[in-house]
Amino acid sequence: MTGTLVLAADPLLSGDVGLVEVLLTLGKVLLAFGFLLVSVMLMIWFERKLLGGMHQRFGPTMAGPFGILQTLADGIKLFFKEDLVPDRSDRFVFKLAPYLSLIPAFLAFAIVPLGGDFNSGGSVELFGRTTFLQVADPPVGILWFLAMSSLAVYGVMLAGWSSGSKYPLLGSVRASAQMVSYEAALGLAVASVVLIAGSLSTHDMVLAQAAEGYFGVIPRWNVIVTGLVPFIVFVIAGTAELNRPPFDLVEAEQELVGGFHTEYSSIRFALFFLAEFMNTITMSAVIVTLFFGGPAGPVLIGELAGFDIGWAWGLLWFFLKLFVMLFVFVWMRATLPRFRYDQLMDLGWKALTPVALGWFLFLAALETGRQRDWNEAAITVLSLLVIAAATALLVRAVRNGRRAAADAAAAEQVEHAEHAETVGERS
Amino acid sequence: MSEFLRTYLTVGIFGAVGVGLVAALLGVGRILRPSRPTPAKVENYESGVDPVGDMWSQANIRYYVFALLFVLFDVEAVFIFPWAARLEDYGLFGLVEMAIFIFILLLGLLYAWRKRMLRWV
Numbered sequence: 001m002t003g004t005l006v007l008a009a010d011p012l013l014s015g016d017v018g019l020v021e022v023l024l025t026l027g028k029v030l031l032a033f034g035f036l037l038v039s040v041m042l043m044i045w046f047e048r049k050l051l052g053g054m055h056q057r058f059g060p061t062m063a064g065p066f067g068i069l070q071t072l073a074d075g076i077k078l079f080f081k082e083d084l085v086p087d088r089s090d091r092f093v094f095k096l097a098p099y100l101s102l103i104p105a106f107l108a109f110a111i112v113p114l115g116g117d118f119n120s121g122g123s124v125e126l127f128g129r130t131t132f133l134q135v136a137d138p139p140v141g142i143l144w145f146l147a148m149s150s151l152a153v154y155g156v157m158l159a160g161w162s163s164g165s166k167y168p169l170l171g172s173v174r175a176s177a178q179m180v181s182y183e184a185a186l187g188l189a190v191a192s193v194v195l196i197a198g199s200l201s202t203h204d205m206v207l208a209q210a211a212e213g214y215f216g217v218i219p220r221w222n223v224i225v226t227g228l229v230p231f232i233v234f235v236i237a238g239t240a241e242l243n244r245p246p247f248d249l250v251e252a253e254q255e256l257v258g259g260f261h262t263e264y265s266s267i268r269f270a271l272f273f274l275a276e277f278m279n280t281i282t283m284s285a286v287i288v289t290l291f292f293g294g295p296a297g298p299v300l301i302g303e304l305a306g307f308d309i310g311w312a313w314g315l316l317w318f319f320l321k322l323f324v325m326l327f328v329f330v331w332m333r334a335t336l337p338r339f340r341y342d343q344l345m346d347l348g349w350k351a352l353t354p355v356a357l358g359w360f361l362f363l364a365a366l367e368t369g370r371q372r373d374w375n376e377a378a379i380t381v382l383s384l385l386v387i388a389a390a391t392a393l394l395v396r397a398v399r400n401g402r403r404a405a406a407d408a409a410a411a412e413q414v415e416h417a418e419h420a421e422t423v424g425e426r427s
Numbered sequence: 428m429s430e431f432l433r434t435y436l437t438v439g440i441f442g443a444v445g446v447g448l449v450a451a452l453l454g455v456g457r458i459l460r461p462s463r464p465t466p467a468k469v470e471n472y473e474s475g476v477d478p479v480g481d482m483w484s485q486a487n488i489r490y491y492v493f494a495l496l497f498v499l500f501d502v503e504a505v506f507i508f509p510w511a512a513r514l515e516d517y518g519l520f521g522l523v524e525m526a527i528f529i530f531i532l533l534l535g536l537l538y539a540w541r542k543r544m545l546r547w548v
Binding site: 110 | 434438441448449452453457464468472489490494497508514532536546
Protein backbone atom coordinates (compact mmCIF):
# COMPACT_ATOMS: atom_id res chain seq x y z
CA MET A 1 0.00 0.00 0.00
CA THR A 2 2.73 2.45 0.98
CA GLY A 3 5.14 1.90 -1.93
CA THR A 4 3.90 4.55 -4.37
CA LEU A 5 2.62 6.88 -1.71
CA VAL A 6 5.97 7.41 -0.03
CA LEU A 7 7.66 7.87 -3.40
CA ALA A 8 5.10 10.47 -4.31
CA ALA A 9 5.70 12.79 -1.38
CA ASP A 10 7.84 15.88 -1.68
CA PRO A 11 11.33 15.05 -0.37
CA LEU A 12 11.57 18.53 1.13
CA LEU A 13 9.21 17.61 3.93
CA SER A 14 10.42 14.09 4.64
CA GLY A 15 13.30 15.08 6.91
CA ASP A 16 13.40 17.50 9.82
CA VAL A 17 11.50 20.69 9.25
CA GLY A 18 13.68 23.69 10.01
CA LEU A 19 13.69 27.34 9.09
CA VAL A 20 14.98 26.72 5.56
CA GLU A 21 12.18 24.26 4.81
CA VAL A 22 9.53 26.65 6.08
CA LEU A 23 10.97 29.54 4.13
CA LEU A 24 11.22 27.43 0.97
CA THR A 25 7.60 26.36 1.35
CA LEU A 26 6.51 29.93 1.88
CA GLY A 27 8.56 31.00 -1.13
CA LYS A 28 6.91 28.38 -3.30
CA VAL A 29 3.47 29.40 -2.08
CA LEU A 30 4.09 33.08 -2.80
CA LEU A 31 5.60 32.28 -6.20
CA ALA A 32 2.59 30.21 -7.17
CA PHE A 33 0.36 33.04 -6.03
CA GLY A 34 2.26 35.64 -7.98
CA PHE A 35 2.21 33.40 -11.02
CA LEU A 36 -1.55 32.87 -10.76
CA LEU A 37 -2.40 36.54 -10.33
CA VAL A 38 -0.11 37.76 -13.08
CA SER A 39 -1.26 35.07 -15.46
CA VAL A 40 -4.91 35.88 -14.77
CA MET A 41 -4.18 39.48 -15.64
CA LEU A 42 -2.42 38.47 -18.83
CA MET A 43 -5.03 35.84 -19.66
CA ILE A 44 -7.89 38.36 -19.58
CA TRP A 45 -5.91 40.68 -21.82
CA PHE A 46 -4.90 37.80 -24.08
CA GLU A 47 -8.49 36.60 -24.42
CA ARG A 48 -9.82 40.06 -25.24
CA LYS A 49 -7.05 40.74 -27.71
CA LEU A 50 -7.43 37.37 -29.42
CA LEU A 51 -11.23 37.63 -29.55
CA GLY A 52 -10.78 41.09 -31.01
CA GLY A 53 -8.52 39.68 -33.69
CA MET A 54 -10.96 36.90 -34.50
CA HIS A 55 -13.80 39.43 -34.70
CA GLN A 56 -11.77 41.72 -36.99
CA ARG A 57 -11.39 44.48 -34.41
CA PHE A 58 -8.54 45.63 -32.20
CA GLY A 59 -9.43 44.72 -28.62
CA PRO A 60 -7.91 46.80 -25.84
CA THR A 61 -5.27 49.24 -27.12
CA MET A 62 -5.15 52.23 -24.81
CA ALA A 63 -3.76 51.14 -21.39
CA GLY A 64 -0.06 50.40 -21.67
CA PRO A 65 1.69 48.90 -24.71
CA PHE A 66 -0.84 46.87 -26.78
CA GLY A 67 -3.39 47.51 -24.02
CA ILE A 68 -1.63 45.01 -21.77
CA LEU A 69 -2.51 46.96 -18.61
CA GLN A 70 -6.22 47.05 -19.41
CA THR A 71 -7.05 44.39 -16.81
CA LEU A 72 -5.18 46.28 -14.14
CA ALA A 73 -7.06 49.47 -15.02
CA ASP A 74 -10.38 47.64 -14.84
CA GLY A 75 -9.45 46.11 -11.50
CA ILE A 76 -8.45 49.46 -10.00
CA LYS A 77 -11.64 51.02 -11.27
CA LEU A 78 -13.71 48.35 -9.50
CA PHE A 79 -12.15 49.29 -6.14
CA PHE A 80 -13.79 52.72 -6.41
CA LYS A 81 -17.26 51.44 -7.23
CA GLU A 82 -20.03 51.46 -4.67
CA ASP A 83 -20.70 48.04 -3.18
CA LEU A 84 -24.41 47.28 -3.12
CA VAL A 85 -26.00 44.45 -1.18
CA PRO A 86 -29.62 43.97 -2.27
CA ASP A 87 -32.23 44.47 0.45
CA ARG A 88 -33.82 41.11 -0.18
CA SER A 89 -30.59 39.13 -0.13
CA ASP A 90 -29.34 36.80 2.58
CA ARG A 91 -26.57 39.16 3.64
CA PHE A 92 -24.19 36.67 5.29
CA VAL A 93 -24.26 34.12 2.47
CA PHE A 94 -24.13 36.93 -0.09
CA LYS A 95 -20.84 38.11 1.39
CA LEU A 96 -19.50 34.59 1.90
CA ALA A 97 -20.02 33.42 -1.69
CA PRO A 98 -17.03 35.26 -3.28
CA TYR A 99 -14.72 33.53 -0.81
CA LEU A 100 -16.24 30.15 -1.67
CA SER A 101 -15.70 30.84 -5.32
CA LEU A 102 -12.14 32.16 -5.22
CA ILE A 103 -10.47 30.00 -2.54
CA PRO A 104 -11.09 26.65 -4.32
CA ALA A 105 -9.84 28.27 -7.53
CA PHE A 106 -6.57 29.06 -5.74
CA LEU A 107 -6.30 25.73 -3.98
CA ALA A 108 -6.84 23.61 -7.07
CA PHE A 109 -3.64 25.02 -8.51
CA ALA A 110 -1.56 23.62 -5.62
CA ILE A 111 -1.09 20.20 -7.23
CA VAL A 112 0.15 21.36 -10.64
CA PRO A 113 3.85 20.57 -11.26
CA LEU A 114 5.34 23.75 -12.71
CA GLY A 115 8.86 22.76 -13.62
CA GLY A 116 11.83 20.53 -12.99
CA ASP A 117 13.85 18.18 -15.14
CA PHE A 118 11.69 15.10 -15.39
CA ASN A 119 14.30 13.18 -17.36
CA SER A 120 16.10 12.76 -14.05
CA GLY A 121 13.36 12.49 -11.45
CA GLY A 122 11.85 15.95 -11.57
CA SER A 123 13.19 17.24 -8.29
CA VAL A 124 15.09 20.47 -7.89
CA GLU A 125 17.99 21.35 -5.63
CA LEU A 126 17.49 24.69 -3.86
CA PHE A 127 19.67 25.91 -0.99
CA GLY A 128 20.93 22.38 -0.39
CA ARG A 129 17.41 20.94 -0.13
CA THR A 130 15.72 18.72 -2.69
CA THR A 131 12.17 19.65 -3.56
CA PHE A 132 9.52 19.57 -6.27
CA LEU A 133 8.53 22.66 -8.21
CA GLN A 134 4.91 22.41 -7.18
CA VAL A 135 3.16 23.82 -4.14
CA ALA A 136 2.10 20.49 -2.70
CA ASP A 137 2.09 16.86 -3.72
CA PRO A 138 -0.50 15.31 -1.40
CA PRO A 139 -1.20 11.56 -1.61
CA VAL A 140 -4.66 12.22 -3.04
CA GLY A 141 -3.04 14.07 -5.94
CA ILE A 142 -5.44 14.64 -8.77
CA LEU A 143 -8.45 13.94 -6.53
CA TRP A 144 -7.61 17.23 -4.86
CA PHE A 145 -8.32 19.01 -8.12
CA LEU A 146 -11.64 17.17 -8.56
CA ALA A 147 -12.63 18.01 -4.98
CA MET A 148 -11.85 21.69 -5.47
CA SER A 149 -13.73 21.91 -8.73
CA SER A 150 -16.72 20.36 -6.92
CA LEU A 151 -16.45 22.92 -4.13
CA ALA A 152 -16.54 25.72 -6.69
CA VAL A 153 -20.16 24.75 -7.35
CA TYR A 154 -21.02 26.00 -3.86
CA GLY A 155 -19.72 29.48 -4.58
CA VAL A 156 -21.82 29.78 -7.72
CA MET A 157 -24.91 28.15 -6.21
CA LEU A 158 -24.89 30.20 -3.01
CA ALA A 159 -24.11 33.45 -4.83
CA GLY A 160 -27.18 33.02 -6.99
CA TRP A 161 -29.43 31.79 -4.25
CA SER A 162 -28.50 34.41 -1.66
CA SER A 163 -29.09 37.32 -4.05
CA GLY A 164 -32.82 36.81 -3.58
CA SER A 165 -33.40 37.79 -7.17
CA LYS A 166 -34.74 35.96 -10.19
CA TYR A 167 -31.96 36.06 -12.75
CA PRO A 168 -29.24 34.96 -10.33
CA LEU A 169 -31.40 32.15 -8.96
CA LEU A 170 -32.04 30.78 -12.44
CA GLY A 171 -28.38 31.14 -13.31
CA SER A 172 -27.29 29.31 -10.20
CA VAL A 173 -29.61 26.33 -10.53
CA ARG A 174 -28.53 26.02 -14.14
CA ALA A 175 -24.92 26.20 -13.07
CA SER A 176 -25.17 23.57 -10.39
CA ALA A 177 -27.09 21.11 -12.59
CA GLN A 178 -24.60 21.65 -15.41
CA MET A 179 -21.53 21.34 -13.23
CA VAL A 180 -22.64 18.15 -11.49
CA SER A 181 -23.70 16.65 -14.83
CA TYR A 182 -20.26 17.05 -16.33
CA GLU A 183 -18.42 16.15 -13.19
CA ALA A 184 -19.13 12.46 -13.80
CA ALA A 185 -17.51 12.55 -17.24
CA LEU A 186 -14.63 14.63 -15.93
CA GLY A 187 -13.92 12.15 -13.12
CA LEU A 188 -14.02 9.17 -15.49
CA ALA A 189 -11.59 10.82 -17.89
CA VAL A 190 -9.23 11.41 -14.97
CA ALA A 191 -9.70 7.79 -13.85
CA SER A 192 -8.45 6.61 -17.26
CA VAL A 193 -5.23 8.54 -16.74
CA VAL A 194 -4.87 7.24 -13.18
CA LEU A 195 -5.25 3.74 -14.60
CA ILE A 196 -2.35 4.21 -16.99
CA ALA A 197 -0.10 6.08 -14.55
CA GLY A 198 -0.88 3.73 -11.66
CA SER A 199 -0.78 6.62 -9.23
CA LEU A 200 -2.91 9.55 -8.12
CA SER A 201 0.05 11.87 -7.64
CA THR A 202 0.47 14.47 -10.38
CA HIS A 203 4.24 14.28 -9.99
CA ASP A 204 4.21 10.55 -10.73
CA MET A 205 1.92 11.08 -13.71
CA VAL A 206 4.36 13.53 -15.26
CA LEU A 207 7.23 11.20 -14.45
CA ALA A 208 5.47 8.34 -16.25
CA GLN A 209 4.91 10.55 -19.30
CA ALA A 210 8.55 11.63 -19.37
CA ALA A 211 9.63 8.05 -20.10
CA GLU A 212 11.03 7.05 -23.48
CA GLY A 213 8.49 7.62 -26.26
CA TYR A 214 7.65 5.69 -29.42
CA PHE A 215 10.16 5.51 -32.29
CA GLY A 216 12.28 8.05 -30.44
CA VAL A 217 10.22 11.03 -31.64
CA ILE A 218 6.62 10.65 -30.48
CA PRO A 219 6.47 11.45 -26.74
CA ARG A 220 4.80 9.10 -24.30
CA TRP A 221 2.08 11.59 -23.45
CA ASN A 222 -1.17 10.29 -22.04
CA VAL A 223 -3.11 11.90 -24.85
CA ILE A 224 -1.60 9.16 -27.06
CA VAL A 225 -1.29 6.38 -24.48
CA THR A 226 -4.95 6.65 -23.42
CA GLY A 227 -6.09 6.86 -27.01
CA LEU A 228 -7.39 10.43 -27.37
CA VAL A 229 -10.92 9.66 -26.12
CA PRO A 230 -10.35 10.60 -22.45
CA PHE A 231 -8.64 13.80 -23.59
CA ILE A 232 -11.59 14.86 -25.73
CA VAL A 233 -14.03 13.97 -22.96
CA PHE A 234 -11.95 15.90 -20.45
CA VAL A 235 -11.70 19.05 -22.57
CA ILE A 236 -15.44 19.10 -23.28
CA ALA A 237 -16.39 18.35 -19.67
CA GLY A 238 -13.78 20.82 -18.44
CA THR A 239 -15.18 23.60 -20.62
CA ALA A 240 -18.63 22.86 -19.24
CA GLU A 241 -17.25 22.79 -15.71
CA LEU A 242 -15.72 26.23 -16.26
CA ASN A 243 -19.00 27.59 -17.61
CA ARG A 244 -17.11 28.90 -20.59
CA PRO A 245 -18.59 29.21 -24.08
CA PRO A 246 -20.09 27.18 -25.72
CA PHE A 247 -21.40 26.02 -22.35
CA ASP A 248 -21.94 29.42 -20.73
CA LEU A 249 -25.67 29.01 -20.10
CA VAL A 250 -25.01 30.05 -16.55
CA GLU A 251 -24.51 33.63 -17.61
CA ALA A 252 -26.20 33.64 -20.98
CA GLU A 253 -26.43 37.41 -21.32
CA GLN A 254 -29.43 37.39 -23.63
CA GLU A 255 -31.49 35.36 -21.16
CA LEU A 256 -30.13 35.92 -17.68
CA VAL A 257 -28.38 39.31 -17.71
CA GLY A 258 -25.25 38.33 -15.77
CA GLY A 259 -26.37 34.98 -14.37
CA PHE A 260 -25.42 34.22 -10.79
CA HIS A 261 -23.45 37.45 -10.28
CA THR A 262 -26.12 39.85 -11.56
CA GLU A 263 -26.55 41.46 -8.13
CA TYR A 264 -22.84 41.71 -7.35
CA SER A 265 -21.00 44.96 -7.79
CA SER A 266 -17.65 46.53 -7.00
CA ILE A 267 -14.79 44.35 -5.81
CA ARG A 268 -17.06 41.40 -5.01
CA PHE A 269 -17.88 41.14 -8.68
CA ALA A 270 -14.18 41.36 -9.46
CA LEU A 271 -13.56 38.37 -7.20
CA PHE A 272 -15.99 36.22 -9.21
CA PHE A 273 -14.37 37.38 -12.40
CA LEU A 274 -10.94 36.55 -11.01
CA ALA A 275 -12.12 33.09 -9.93
CA GLU A 276 -13.50 32.37 -13.37
CA PHE A 277 -10.24 33.11 -15.16
CA MET A 278 -8.17 31.45 -12.47
CA ASN A 279 -10.23 28.30 -13.01
CA THR A 280 -9.55 28.50 -16.73
CA ILE A 281 -5.82 28.66 -16.11
CA THR A 282 -5.94 25.83 -13.57
CA MET A 283 -8.00 23.68 -15.93
CA SER A 284 -5.53 24.26 -18.76
CA ALA A 285 -2.65 23.48 -16.42
CA VAL A 286 -4.33 20.25 -15.32
CA ILE A 287 -5.00 19.24 -18.92
CA VAL A 288 -1.32 19.83 -19.69
CA THR A 289 -0.33 17.79 -16.63
CA LEU A 290 -2.67 14.90 -17.31
CA PHE A 291 -2.43 14.56 -21.07
CA PHE A 292 0.57 16.48 -22.38
CA GLY A 293 3.31 15.55 -19.97
CA GLY A 294 3.30 18.73 -17.89
CA PRO A 295 6.84 20.12 -17.61
CA ALA A 296 8.34 17.01 -19.17
CA GLY A 297 10.38 17.71 -22.28
CA PRO A 298 13.88 17.58 -23.68
CA VAL A 299 16.70 19.52 -22.02
CA LEU A 300 18.43 21.28 -24.88
CA ILE A 301 21.14 23.10 -22.94
CA GLY A 302 21.83 21.44 -19.61
CA GLU A 303 24.34 23.90 -18.27
CA LEU A 304 24.83 27.63 -18.59
CA ALA A 305 27.80 29.47 -17.12
CA GLY A 306 28.45 26.66 -14.71
CA PHE A 307 24.88 26.50 -13.36
CA ASP A 308 22.66 23.49 -13.86
CA ILE A 309 19.60 24.89 -15.63
CA GLY A 310 17.94 21.58 -16.56
CA TRP A 311 14.95 22.38 -14.37
CA ALA A 312 14.28 25.70 -16.12
CA TRP A 313 13.49 23.83 -19.34
CA GLY A 314 10.62 22.17 -17.50
CA LEU A 315 9.20 25.61 -16.73
CA LEU A 316 9.57 26.64 -20.36
CA TRP A 317 7.86 23.53 -21.75
CA PHE A 318 5.08 23.84 -19.21
CA PHE A 319 4.37 27.45 -20.14
CA LEU A 320 4.43 26.72 -23.84
CA LYS A 321 1.92 23.88 -23.44
CA LEU A 322 -0.22 25.98 -21.10
CA PHE A 323 -0.24 28.80 -23.63
CA VAL A 324 -1.43 26.48 -26.39
CA MET A 325 -4.24 25.13 -24.18
CA LEU A 326 -5.36 28.66 -23.24
CA PHE A 327 -5.38 29.58 -26.90
CA VAL A 328 -7.62 26.59 -27.59
CA PHE A 329 -10.09 27.73 -24.93
CA VAL A 330 -10.30 31.24 -26.40
CA TRP A 331 -10.54 29.80 -29.88
CA MET A 332 -13.52 27.65 -28.86
CA ARG A 333 -15.18 30.72 -27.40
CA ALA A 334 -14.79 32.66 -30.62
CA THR A 335 -15.88 29.79 -32.85
CA LEU A 336 -18.72 27.82 -31.28
CA PRO A 337 -22.27 29.07 -30.72
CA ARG A 338 -23.89 28.45 -27.35
CA PHE A 339 -25.63 25.14 -26.65
CA ARG A 340 -29.31 24.91 -25.81
CA TYR A 341 -29.95 23.65 -22.31
CA ASP A 342 -31.44 20.29 -23.34
CA GLN A 343 -28.59 19.74 -25.79
CA LEU A 344 -26.16 20.44 -22.99
CA MET A 345 -27.73 17.87 -20.70
CA ASP A 346 -28.00 15.32 -23.51
CA LEU A 347 -24.34 15.69 -24.37
CA GLY A 348 -23.31 15.23 -20.75
CA TRP A 349 -25.45 12.28 -19.78
CA LYS A 350 -26.17 10.46 -23.02
CA ALA A 351 -22.86 10.88 -24.81
CA LEU A 352 -19.90 11.80 -22.65
CA THR A 353 -20.60 9.72 -19.54
CA PRO A 354 -21.30 6.38 -21.31
CA VAL A 355 -18.38 6.92 -23.70
CA ALA A 356 -16.02 7.72 -20.83
CA LEU A 357 -17.20 4.66 -18.87
CA GLY A 358 -16.85 2.34 -21.87
CA TRP A 359 -13.40 3.62 -22.76
CA PHE A 360 -12.32 3.36 -19.14
CA LEU A 361 -13.24 -0.33 -19.00
CA PHE A 362 -11.58 -0.93 -22.37
CA LEU A 363 -8.33 0.60 -21.10
CA ALA A 364 -8.56 -1.42 -17.89
CA ALA A 365 -8.93 -4.64 -19.91
CA LEU A 366 -5.96 -3.73 -22.11
CA GLU A 367 -3.82 -2.86 -19.12
CA THR A 368 -4.71 -6.01 -17.20
CA GLY A 369 -3.99 -8.07 -20.30
CA ARG A 370 -0.64 -6.35 -20.79
CA GLN A 371 0.36 -7.26 -17.26
CA ARG A 372 -0.32 -10.93 -17.81
CA ASP A 373 1.04 -11.16 -21.36
CA TRP A 374 -2.18 -11.89 -23.14
CA ASN A 375 -2.47 -11.36 -26.86
CA GLU A 376 -3.09 -7.61 -27.20
CA ALA A 377 -4.84 -7.87 -30.54
CA ALA A 378 -7.23 -10.47 -29.14
CA ILE A 379 -8.12 -8.26 -26.17
CA THR A 380 -8.65 -5.26 -28.40
CA VAL A 381 -10.96 -7.15 -30.75
CA LEU A 382 -12.85 -8.77 -27.88
CA SER A 383 -13.25 -5.50 -25.98
CA LEU A 384 -14.40 -3.65 -29.09
CA LEU A 385 -16.95 -6.42 -29.71
CA VAL A 386 -18.25 -6.09 -26.15
CA ILE A 387 -18.46 -2.31 -26.48
CA ALA A 388 -20.26 -2.62 -29.84
CA ALA A 389 -22.73 -5.08 -28.31
CA ALA A 390 -23.36 -2.78 -25.36
CA THR A 391 -23.87 0.21 -27.67
CA ALA A 392 -26.32 -1.76 -29.80
CA LEU A 393 -28.26 -2.81 -26.71
CA LEU A 394 -28.31 0.77 -25.47
CA VAL A 395 -29.52 2.16 -28.79
CA ARG A 396 -32.19 -0.54 -28.97
CA ALA A 397 -33.40 0.18 -25.46
CA VAL A 398 -33.56 3.90 -26.12
CA ARG A 399 -35.39 3.41 -29.41
CA ASN A 400 -37.94 1.18 -27.68
CA GLY A 401 -38.34 3.80 -25.00
CA ARG A 402 -38.87 6.52 -27.60
CA ARG A 403 -41.47 4.40 -29.41
CA ALA A 404 -43.34 3.75 -26.16
CA ALA A 405 -43.25 7.47 -25.40
CA ALA A 406 -44.54 8.33 -28.86
CA ASP A 407 -47.36 5.79 -28.44
CA ALA A 408 -48.28 7.28 -25.08
CA ALA A 409 -48.27 10.78 -26.56
CA ALA A 410 -50.45 9.64 -29.44
CA ALA A 411 -52.89 7.96 -27.08
CA GLU A 412 -53.04 11.13 -25.03
CA GLN A 413 -53.79 13.16 -28.12
CA VAL A 414 -56.65 10.85 -29.09
CA GLU A 415 -58.01 11.21 -25.58
CA HIS A 416 -57.73 14.97 -25.88
CA ALA A 417 -59.58 14.97 -29.17
CA GLU A 418 -62.35 12.78 -27.73
CA HIS A 419 -62.56 15.03 -24.72
CA ALA A 420 -62.84 18.10 -26.95
CA GLU A 421 -65.59 16.39 -28.93
CA THR A 422 -67.66 15.65 -25.85
CA VAL A 423 -67.17 19.19 -24.64
CA GLY A 424 -68.22 20.46 -28.06
CA GLU A 425 -71.35 18.28 -28.04
CA ARG A 426 -72.31 19.51 -24.65
CA SER A 427 -72.18 23.19 -25.56
CA MET B 428 4.23 15.49 12.73
CA SER B 429 3.60 12.79 10.16
CA GLU B 430 4.53 13.24 6.53
CA PHE B 431 0.89 12.99 5.60
CA LEU B 432 -0.02 16.01 7.70
CA ARG B 433 3.00 17.99 6.53
CA THR B 434 1.94 17.82 2.90
CA TYR B 435 -1.42 19.19 3.83
CA LEU B 436 0.23 21.87 5.93
CA THR B 437 1.63 23.33 2.70
CA VAL B 438 -1.84 23.28 1.24
CA GLY B 439 -3.09 24.91 4.43
CA ILE B 440 -0.56 27.73 4.10
CA PHE B 441 -1.57 28.15 0.49
CA GLY B 442 -5.23 28.36 1.50
CA ALA B 443 -4.47 30.82 4.29
CA VAL B 444 -2.63 33.12 1.88
CA GLY B 445 -5.65 32.86 -0.43
CA VAL B 446 -8.09 33.83 2.32
CA GLY B 447 -5.73 36.66 3.28
CA LEU B 448 -5.66 37.97 -0.28
CA VAL B 449 -9.45 37.96 -0.64
CA ALA B 450 -9.85 39.66 2.74
CA ALA B 451 -7.20 42.24 1.82
CA LEU B 452 -8.90 43.03 -1.49
CA LEU B 453 -12.25 43.44 0.22
CA GLY B 454 -10.64 45.55 2.95
CA VAL B 455 -8.97 47.90 0.47
CA GLY B 456 -12.25 48.16 -1.39
CA ARG B 457 -14.05 49.04 1.82
CA ILE B 458 -11.67 51.94 2.48
CA LEU B 459 -11.70 53.32 -1.05
CA ARG B 460 -15.26 53.00 -2.23
CA PRO B 461 -18.11 55.47 -1.59
CA SER B 462 -21.28 54.37 0.15
CA ARG B 463 -24.43 56.36 -0.56
CA PRO B 464 -27.24 53.82 -0.60
CA THR B 465 -30.68 54.87 -1.72
CA PRO B 466 -33.77 52.63 -1.66
CA ALA B 467 -33.66 52.28 -5.43
CA LYS B 468 -30.05 51.13 -5.42
CA VAL B 469 -30.57 48.20 -3.09
CA GLU B 470 -33.52 46.85 -5.03
CA ASN B 471 -33.17 43.68 -7.12
CA TYR B 472 -32.35 44.02 -10.76
CA GLU B 473 -35.20 43.00 -12.99
CA SER B 474 -34.31 44.68 -16.25
CA GLY B 475 -35.26 48.11 -14.99
CA VAL B 476 -38.81 47.57 -13.77
CA ASP B 477 -39.80 47.16 -10.12
CA PRO B 478 -39.27 43.62 -8.85
CA VAL B 479 -42.38 41.47 -9.08
CA GLY B 480 -43.49 38.68 -6.76
CA ASP B 481 -41.59 36.56 -4.31
CA MET B 482 -37.82 36.83 -4.18
CA TRP B 483 -37.17 33.10 -4.36
CA SER B 484 -39.15 32.05 -7.37
CA GLN B 485 -39.76 28.40 -8.18
CA ALA B 486 -37.12 26.40 -10.02
CA ASN B 487 -37.78 23.45 -12.28
CA ILE B 488 -37.85 20.10 -10.42
CA ARG B 489 -35.66 18.58 -13.14
CA TYR B 490 -32.58 20.31 -11.79
CA TYR B 491 -33.11 18.31 -8.62
CA VAL B 492 -33.39 15.04 -10.54
CA PHE B 493 -30.01 15.70 -12.15
CA ALA B 494 -28.50 16.29 -8.74
CA LEU B 495 -29.82 12.89 -7.63
CA LEU B 496 -28.38 11.22 -10.72
CA PHE B 497 -25.07 12.86 -9.99
CA VAL B 498 -24.93 11.12 -6.61
CA LEU B 499 -25.09 7.81 -8.49
CA PHE B 500 -21.92 8.63 -10.41
CA ASP B 501 -20.14 10.37 -7.60
CA VAL B 502 -20.37 7.37 -5.30
CA GLU B 503 -19.04 5.26 -8.13
CA ALA B 504 -15.89 7.40 -8.22
CA VAL B 505 -15.17 6.37 -4.64
CA PHE B 506 -14.79 2.77 -5.82
CA ILE B 507 -13.20 3.43 -9.18
CA PHE B 508 -10.26 5.61 -8.17
CA PRO B 509 -8.62 3.31 -5.60
CA TRP B 510 -9.03 0.39 -7.97
CA ALA B 511 -7.59 2.33 -10.93
CA ALA B 512 -4.57 3.38 -8.88
CA ARG B 513 -3.77 -0.21 -7.83
CA LEU B 514 -4.79 -2.10 -10.94
CA GLU B 515 -1.94 -4.62 -10.75
CA ASP B 516 -2.76 -5.75 -7.23
CA TYR B 517 -6.34 -6.68 -8.06
CA GLY B 518 -5.61 -8.19 -11.47
CA LEU B 519 -8.22 -10.15 -13.38
CA PHE B 520 -10.48 -10.56 -10.36
CA GLY B 521 -10.63 -6.78 -9.95
CA LEU B 522 -11.31 -6.23 -13.64
CA VAL B 523 -14.28 -8.61 -13.70
CA GLU B 524 -15.57 -7.21 -10.45
CA MET B 525 -15.32 -3.64 -11.75
CA ALA B 526 -16.97 -4.59 -15.04
CA ILE B 527 -19.95 -6.00 -13.14
CA PHE B 528 -20.09 -2.92 -10.94
CA ILE B 529 -20.05 -0.53 -13.88
CA PHE B 530 -22.62 -2.66 -15.68
CA ILE B 531 -25.00 -2.31 -12.73
CA LEU B 532 -24.27 1.39 -12.66
CA LEU B 533 -25.06 1.73 -16.35
CA LEU B 534 -28.33 -0.09 -15.71
CA GLY B 535 -29.18 2.70 -13.29
CA LEU B 536 -28.43 5.32 -15.95
CA LEU B 537 -30.41 3.35 -18.50
CA TYR B 538 -33.35 3.18 -16.10
CA ALA B 539 -33.33 6.93 -15.71
CA TRP B 540 -33.04 7.26 -19.47
CA ARG B 541 -36.00 4.97 -20.15
CA LYS B 542 -38.02 6.74 -17.48
CA ARG B 543 -37.37 9.88 -19.52
CA MET B 544 -35.63 11.61 -16.67
CA LEU B 545 -32.83 12.77 -18.97
CA ARG B 546 -35.23 14.57 -21.26
CA TRP B 547 -35.42 18.29 -20.84
CA VAL B 548 -38.81 19.56 -21.93
